[in-house]
Amino acid sequence: xxxxxxxxxxxxxxxxxxxxxxxxxxxxxxxxxxxxxxxxxxxxxxxxxxxxxxxxxxxxxxxxxxxxxxxxxxxxxxxxxxxxxxxxxxxxxxxxxxxxxxxxxxxxxxxxxxxxxxxxxxxxxxxxxxxxxxxxxxxxxxxxxxxxxxxxxxxxxxxxxxxxxxxxxxxxxxxxxxxxxxxxxxxxxxxxxxxxxxxxxxxxxxxxxxxxxxxxxxxxxxxxxxxxxxxxxxxxxxxxxxxxxxxxxxxxxxxxxxxxxxxxxxxxxxxxxxxxxxxxxxxxxxxxxxx
Amino acid sequence: xxxxxxxxxxxxxxxxxxxxxxxxxxxxxxxxxxxxxxxxxxxxxxxxxxxxxxxxxxxxxxxxxxxxxxxxxxxxxxxxxxxxxxxxxxxxxxxxxxxxxxxxxxxxxxxxxxxxxxxxxxxxxxxxxxxxxxxxxxxxxxxxxxxxxxxxxxxxxxxxxxxxxxxxxxxxxxxxxxxxxxxxxxxxxxxxxxxxxxxxxxxxxxxxxxxxxxxxxxxxxxxxxxxxxxxxxxxxxxxxxxxxxxxxxxxxxxxxxxxxxxxxxxxxxxxxxxxxxxxxxxxxxxxxxxxxxxxxxxxxxxxxxxxxxxxxxxxxxxxxxxxxxxxxxxxxxxxxxxxxxxxxxxxxxxxxxxxxxxxxxxxxxxxxxxxxxxxxxxxxxxxxxxxxxxxxxxxxxxxxxxxxxxxxxxxxxxxxxxxxxxxxxxxxxxxxxxxxxxxxxxxxxxxxxxxxxxxxxxxxxxxxxxxxxxxxxxxxxxxxxxxxxxxxxxxxxxxxxxxxxxxxxxxxxxxxxxxxxxxxxxxxxxxxxxxxxxxxxxxxxxxxxxxxxxxxxxxxxxxxxxxxxxxxxxxx
Numbered sequence: 001x002x003x004x005x006x007x008x009x010x011x012x013x014x015x016x017x018x019x020x021x022x023x024x025x026x027x028x029x030x031x032x033x034x035x036x037x038x039x040x041x042x043x044x045x046x047x048x049x050x051x052x053x054x055x056x057x058x059x060x061x062x063x064x065x066x067x068x069x070x071x072x073x074x075x076x077x078x079x080x081x082x083x084x085x086x087x088x089x090x091x092x093x094x095x096x097x098x099x100x101x102x103x104x105x106x107x108x109x110x111x112x113x114x115x116x117x118x119x120x121x122x123x124x125x126x127x128x129x130x131x132x133x134x135x136x137x138x139x140x141x142x143x144x145x146x147x148x149x150x151x152x153x154x155x156x157x158x159x160x161x162x163x164x165x166x167x168x169x170x171x172x173x174x175x176x177x178x179x180x181x182x183x184x185x186x187x188x189x190x191x192x193x194x195x196x197x198x199x200x201x202x203x204x205x206x207x208x209x210x211x212x213x214x215x216x217x218x219x220x221x222x223x224x225x226x227x228x229x230x231x232x233x234x235x236x237x238x239x240x241x242x243x244x245x246x247x248x249x250x251x252x253x254x255x256x257x258x259x260x261x262x263x264x265x266x267x268x269x270x271x272x273x274x275x276x277x278x279x280x281x282x283x284x285x286x287x288x289x290x291x
Numbered sequence: 292x293x294x295x296x297x298x299x300x301x302x303x304x305x306x307x308x309x310x311x312x313x314x315x316x317x318x319x320x321x322x323x324x325x326x327x328x329x330x331x332x333x334x335x336x337x338x339x340x341x342x343x344x345x346x347x348x349x350x351x352x353x354x355x356x357x358x359x360x361x362x363x364x365x366x367x368x369x370x371x372x373x374x375x376x377x378x379x380x381x382x383x384x385x386x387x388x389x390x391x392x393x394x395x396x397x398x399x400x401x402x403x404x405x406x407x408x409x410x411x412x413x414x415x416x417x418x419x420x421x422x423x424x425x426x427x428x429x430x431x432x433x434x435x436x437x438x439x440x441x442x443x444x445x446x447x448x449x450x451x452x453x454x455x456x457x458x459x460x461x462x463x464x465x466x467x468x469x470x471x472x473x474x475x476x477x478x479x480x481x482x483x484x485x486x487x488x489x490x491x492x493x494x495x496x497x498x499x500x501x502x503x504x505x506x507x508x509x510x511x512x513x514x515x516x517x518x519x520x521x522x523x524x525x526x527x528x529x530x531x532x533x534x535x536x537x538x539x540x541x542x543x544x545x546x547x548x549x550x551x552x553x554x555x556x557x558x559x560x561x562x563x564x565x566x567x568x569x570x571x572x573x574x575x576x577x578x579x580x581x582x583x584x585x586x587x588x589x590x591x592x593x594x595x596x597x598x599x600x601x602x603x604x605x606x607x608x609x610x611x612x613x614x615x616x617x618x619x620x621x622x623x624x625x626x627x628x629x630x631x632x633x634x635x636x637x638x639x640x641x642x643x644x645x646x647x648x649x650x651x652x653x654x655x656x657x658x659x660x661x662x663x664x665x666x667x668x669x670x671x672x673x674x675x676x677x678x679x680x681x682x683x684x685x686x687x688x689x690x691x692x693x694x695x696x697x698x699x700x701x702x703x704x705x706x707x708x709x710x711x712x713x714x715x716x717x718x719x720x721x722x723x724x725x726x727x728x729x730x731x732x733x734x735x736x737x738x739x740x741x742x743x744x745x746x747x748x749x750x751x752x753x754x755x756x757x758x759x760x761x762x763x764x765x766x767x768x769x770x771x772x773x774x775x776x777x778x779x780x781x782x783x784x785x786x787x788x789x790x791x792x793x794x795x796x797x798x799x800x801x802x803x804x805x806x807x808x809x810x811x812x813x814x815x816x817x818x819x820x821x822x823x824x825x826x827x828x829x830x831x832x833x834x835x836x837x838x839x840x841x842x843x844x845x846x847x848x849x850x851x852x853x854x855x856x857x858x859x860x861x862x863x
Contacts, residue, residue, distance in 0.1 A: 020318070181703030185767065187661060189717035190690045203707040 021283045028280035034273035041088035051079035053086040053239045062256050072258035074247065080259060083239035084266050090240055091270070094151060095220040098158035099213055106163045107202070107209055110170025115178050115197055124171070128164035136161040140223060144232045154233045158220045169212050173205040207286040211278040218274035225267055241267045303374075305475055305508045306332040306355065311368035313347070313354050324350040324363070326532045332476070337502065337509040339519030339540070341555070342529035343786035344757065348512045351529075352478045355510075356395055357385050373475060390421060393476040394469040396498075398484050400461035403468075404453040410464045411437070411449030414471060421472045440467045441497060458647070459490035463497065470501060477502060480512045487646035487813060488857040495522050495859075514786060516559050520544055521859040528552045558791040560816040561860075566798055569791035569820075592807050593635040593658070593775055598667035600628040600653050627653040629831035630667070635775065640801065640808035642822035642839065644815055644854070650831040655777050655811050659695050660684040672774070691721045691771035698780040700760035704752040710763045711748040714738065717770045737766040740803075742796060758789035762796070769800060777809045782817065794821060815854060819843050827851050 022029040046053075051069075057077035065072045071080035113124035131139065143157035177183060178201075186200045225242030227233035234240040236247070241263040248260030308330040315322045325347040332338050342348040353359045355370055357377055370377040372393060377385060397403050405413055414433040418424035424432045430449070437445035440463040453461055462482060469477060479498060483491035499522055502509045513519050519526050520540040527537045528551065536549040547553045558569050601624035628650040635641050645651045656662040658669060660681050669677040671689065679687055694717075697703035704713050714734045718725055725733055735745050741762040752760055761781060768776055778797065782790040798821060801808055812818050818825055819839050826836040827848065835848040846852045 181697050181699055182705040182708075184661060185695075185697060185703045185713075185764075186705070186716065187685050188659065188690070188695055189767070190685050190720035190771075191716070192685060195720070200705055204705070206707075 018284060021280055025279070027276055028283075031273050031276035031280060034269060035277055038088055038092065038270055038273065041085050042092040043089075045085040045088055049079075049082035049085050051082040053078060053082040054237055062251070062259075064256075065258055071262040072256075074244075074259050075251065078237075080244070080262050083244060084241070084263050087239040087241050087244065087263070088266075090151070090234065090238065091221050091224060094154055094158065094224040095217050098155045098162070098220045098224075099217050101155065101159040102162045102166050102216070103209065103213055105159070106166025107170045107205075109163075110167040111174040111197055111202055111205065113167065114171035114174030115201060116193075117175075117178075121171070124167060128167045131160065132164045137223070137226060140227060141230070141232055144227055149232060149235065151234065154224050154227055157227070158223050161223070162216045162220070165216060166209070166212060169208060170205055173208055174201050177201050177204060207282045210281040210285055214274045214278035214281055217277075218271035221267065221270050221274070241270075302334065304331040305334045305336075305373060306330070306510075307369075307371045308351075308355065309369050309371075311351065311354060311370065312366045313350050313359065313363055314366040315363045317362065323366075324532055325354065327368070328529075328532075328534045330527065330534075332508050332510065334475070334508055335503070335506045336525065337499070337511060337523045339511045339513065339523035339526040340529060341513060341516050341519045341526055343514060343555075343788060345531065346529040347532040348529050349480055350532075352395070352480055352510060352512055356389060356393060356478065358389075390417070390474065391472050392474050393478065394472070394474045395478045395480065396462070396465055396469050396482045398481040400458060400465045401453055403465050404461060406453055409450050409452060410456070411451075414464070414467055417468050417471045423472055436467045436471055437464075439470075439501070440464070441493075457490075458486050459494060462486065462490075462494050466494070466498060466501070470505075470507075473505060474507065476508050476510070478510045478512070481514070482511070483518070484514075488815075489646065489853060491518075492857040492859070498522075515859070516555055516787075517561070518859045528555065554788060558788040560787075560790075560814070560820055562816075564820075566795055566820045570795060571788075590637055591634045592637045592639075592672065594668075594670040595634065595658070596632050596668045596670070597630050598628055598632070598654065598657060598669065599626065599630050599665045600650075600657060600662070601626050601665040626831050628657070628664075631828070631831075631833050633826060633833070633836065635807050635809060637774075637807055638801075638805055639824065640810055640822045642818035642825035643809060643811045643828060644813065644818055644825060645828035646813055646854075649828045651811050651828050652779070654828070655695070655779055655809065658809065659693060659777060660689075691717070692773050693775045693777070694768040694771065694773040695777045695779060696765055696768045696781045698783050700757060700764045700784060701752060703764055704760060706752055709749050709751055710738075710743070710755065710759075713752075713763055714748075714766045714770055717767060721771050723771070733770075734766075737770055738762075740769070740800065741766045742792075757785050758793065761785060761789070761793050765793075765796070765800070769804065769806070772804070773806060775807045775809065777811065779811045780813070783812075783814075790817070797821065815843065816858060827854070 022032065055078065057073070059077065060069070060073050061075055061077040063069050063073040063077075069079050069081065071084060073079055074083075109124045113121040140157040140161050143160060144153050147153040147156065183196055183200060186196045191199065221241075224233060225240070225245070228240050228242030229246040231246075234243060236243055244263035245260045245267070248256070248258075248263070251257075251259050308328065311325060311328050311330075312323060313325040315324055328347075328351060330338070330351070340348045340351065350359070350363070353363070354365055355372070355377065359365070365378050368378070372388065375384070375388065377388070404410065411430070411433045414436050415424070415429040418429055418432055418436075419426060434445045434449055437448060442448050442460060442463055448456070448460075453464070456464070466482075477498075482498065483494050486494060495518070498509065501507075511519060511523055516526075520543065523540050525537060526540050526543045528535050528543070528549065530551045536543065536547070536552045538548070543552065544556070547556055554571050557571060560569065604623065604625045631654065633641070643651050643654065653662065657664045660669075660676060660679070661684075663681045664677055667677065668675055671692065674689065676684075676689055679689070684690060708716070711731070711734050714737055715730055718730060718733060723730075723733070734748065738745055738748055743759060743762040743766060747755060747759060752763070755763065761784075765781070781797070782793050785793060794817065797808070800806070808821070810818055810822050815825075822839050824837065825839045825842050826833050827842065827850065828834065829850050835842060835846065835851050842851060843855070846855060
């Protein structure tokens, strides 16, 4: 039943492995493509956009989409396409920074709580229960309102509300592996408990954490946009998808739908892309899949 | 047996498989798991399918039951059961046959039972589903079924959940479920792997007796040639998806025809052979391993005195106290290990034999200093190791002196570490001071010692075979050059031919490196091959200890005699 291991060295390069994963699941390919587009916009967007995203031009206010203004213009005559592209950088920075923060903090707390048990588990568990007890968006609003309206604080607030999700996943996974043979073997090899935690258990939890990363990445973008939408977080005139939707919302009634529509669609595509990316990322970092 | 063979010609066989080929679609193309096999099974006959992992024996039975997973398909051939062509029949028709005409027993009985439903209810479900009982009399019939599979106190056990029963009892329940509808054909896929020998004997005796009484046909799939020949009329040996030999059980042992059968028989540990006899004839004669002079041979290396491990136990609270969640008074603690004393000399190998739950694993965990004993002393090279708490032992200088080879080579290797990284782990952590090229050279030297090809060192565990993983585990254990290695059933998860090689390897390593072994196992035949002395454990106590040959040939304790009698022997 089990396939005999072939003698050919099964050392696939990461690239050919990635190609296989994309071929196996075209949706993953679509997600990676979208992600590349967003990453490109974040990296070089400000240098290639056709108009200055901040320059207002009252003579060209509220223009519908045209050859000059691909996504139309807003009430101050700013080019919406340029603003949407430039905003990618800020939104991606907020999402990546907050997810990186919670990935390290929440992941470590979760692994420690699952592996050590006892008081560590109780403290980490109660902290995350407390966070879960609040409506998460309201909690994020509260944190930003209390700490002040800056990008750093949005990052911190987004990280805090995602903390319990990471703790739970990491805790459950570490708990299963706590008594695994390879952990015992690591003890026999003279590894300290901290080294077992970080060197042996953490890498094994990576694949499942990658799914969590991509899911919360989409959620972080949505959260940052949401905070800006209600006036907390990024301030105008900085281009940001949430603010742009908020600004455009009042014009929908009078028929200028494009002001809110294009940033909204971009936001949706970004969240969609990250949600789809999860499975692909997991397959990419899991050595078992590289047979 | 001969009567069965004669009957074959008179009536059509119950099951007939012709030219069966099963293919699996994989990432690297189509793999043929089973190739052009023929098989006939007469009514009332018991056929053993023997082979090592990857031989296609399970795939054959899955094809007969038509429960191949999605990647697999029957590419060629016909399967006929009682006149019905299973290969082409619609799914609905096959489903009706499963359970009523053919049923199957799997390897892990606990996984086959619903963990949150009483076993009696599970039997009732099957009886009612197949219209063997009405809801009104189902309970009565279920208890009858429990009686038939010899479960003591069936009225009480009717209310038990699977986790409350032992492995052997769970397997009996599974047998009861499989036989509830009186099928014509029973397929038992490694039904006793993972069970103790005495339980194995009880379960196999039960299967044979029940199927004989009902004139059922049985296919027994196993890796154990001894078990197959002790319980089957005919034995079919498979290798790499092909049938290499089919003969009656007696014939196959008396005059095996195919070289593979001979190799398999050679590798099976049995009475009156030595470790070297297990290896194939054409294997390179093991060059007499250079024997390291054992420093102070014969003097005790490890002395264990009155070792006890207790686990607290709570008496069930009754009445009001129980209702309010007040726990009952602490009952007498459970003694997993109950005051054992023994010693291991330098260069000696000691066998520790017992069935599951006898405390042998707890003992080895305490000796490994992964677990603190409740009382008693562990003295190693004159130093009292039991004084160092298990929690701090990883940092102790004694850690490198005692090492362990794990039972499950897959579970004990970190899936994200390459073989080289796994072997290097103890060297990195225990102050060998090696790094870079020197470390790699040391790892390659260790790989050479255990016979692991150097080009496999950069593979991950899932890219290695079971035997290769076992070698990685052994290399890791001997890396810090320990004085004492505890072998915790190191070959239990391996095929017999691989087991033969690994046992020989362990013997060579011991001689070459002058180590002492404690060999923990449930298999007396294997222990006999490797150990100078043996201890038999039961319920936390040592019931018998002595030189291996003495214990094996003239056992004093009743329990040892029972263990020896339960080992299946071929009919010669």
